[in-house]
Amino acid sequence: EAGVAQSPRYKIIEKRQSVAFWCNPISGHATLYWYQQILGQGPKLLIQFQNNGVVDDSQLPKDRFSAERLKGVDSTLKIQPAKLEDSAVYLCASSLSRGDSYEQYFGPGTRLTVT
Amino acid sequence: GENVEQHPSTLSVQEGDSAVIKCTYSDSASNYFPWYKQELGKGPQLIIDIRSNVGEKKDQRIAVTLNKTAKHFSLHITETQPEDSAVYFCAARRYNFNKFYFGSGTKLNVKP
Numbered sequence: 609e610a611g612v613a614q615s616p617r618y619k620i621i622e623k624r625q626s627v628a629f630w631c632n633p634i635s636g637h638a639t640l641y642w643y644q645q646i647l648g649q650g651p652k653l654l655i656q657f658q659n660n661g662v663v664d665d666s667q668l669p670k671d672r673f674s675a676e677r678l679k680g681v682d683s684t685l686k687i688q689p690a691k692l693e694d695s696a697v698y699l700c701a702s703s704l705s706r707g708d709s710y711e712q713y714f715g716p717g718t719r720l721t722v723t
Numbered sequence: 724g725e726n727v728e729q730h731p732s733t734l735s736v737q738e739g740d741s742a743v744i745k746c747t748y749s750d751s752a753s754n755y756f757p758w759y760k761q762e763l764g765k766g767p768q769l770i771i772d773i774r775s776n777v778g779e780k781k782d783q784r785i786a787v788t789l790n791k792t793a794k795h796f797s798l799h800i801t802e803t804q805p806e807d808s809a810v811y812f813c814a815a816r817r818y819n820f821n822k823f824y825f826g827s828g829t830k831l832n833v834k835p
Contacts, residue, residue: 712757
């Protein structure tokens with residue numbers, strides 16, 4: 609079974625520029641999560657999708673971050689404009705979320721450096 | 724919301740020794756507790772999990788215990804090996820929300 613795919617793996621941009629990350633979840637997984645992981649910390653949820661609807665985006669800085677999940681499969685996370693404090697690893701995860709099956713699987717992450 | 728605390732933040736053990744990492748949670752409605760291993764440059768990998776209706780689960784050298792009354796759960800690694808060196812995260816899932824809250828991580832160093 610293929611895992612969660614993310615691209616790019618690394619990105620370096622200057623502050624005030626924009627950037628987009630892509631995620632392809634495990635086939636059939638209804639729930640998709642985007643997390644921000646700052647060095648030395650645990651993952652922090654940015655946004656959670658159930659199929660193509662947003663379940664929770666309470667921690668998403670909506671003035672600069674946006675995300676969409678078209679057709680309930682792939683998802684993109686965008687930052688515009690980026691700030692220095694956005695430097696982090698952005699992790700995508702997915703979960704089947706059916707019955708009592710709620711294991712969550714992560715992709716390799718995208719390491720963003722804002723200079 | 725849920726609050727998950729994890730201790731210790733760093734743990735250094737000799738190869739062959741056991742390692743124990745502990746987490747506490749605040750929301751009694753949490754019902755699923757996974758543990759993840761994160762190696763440098765990689766995403767977190769699910770290594771073991773436990774549900775609220777079970778007190779202990781074991782998989783080869785790793786085990787997890789859950790005390791629902793005290794709201795804490797622990798990861799036990801026996802016969803540690805250098806390849807166990809990584810950062811370990813605990814998490815708690817809130818019932819009916821499918822939302823996960825993570826601890827701050829434990830950096831385990833297994834010395835050969």
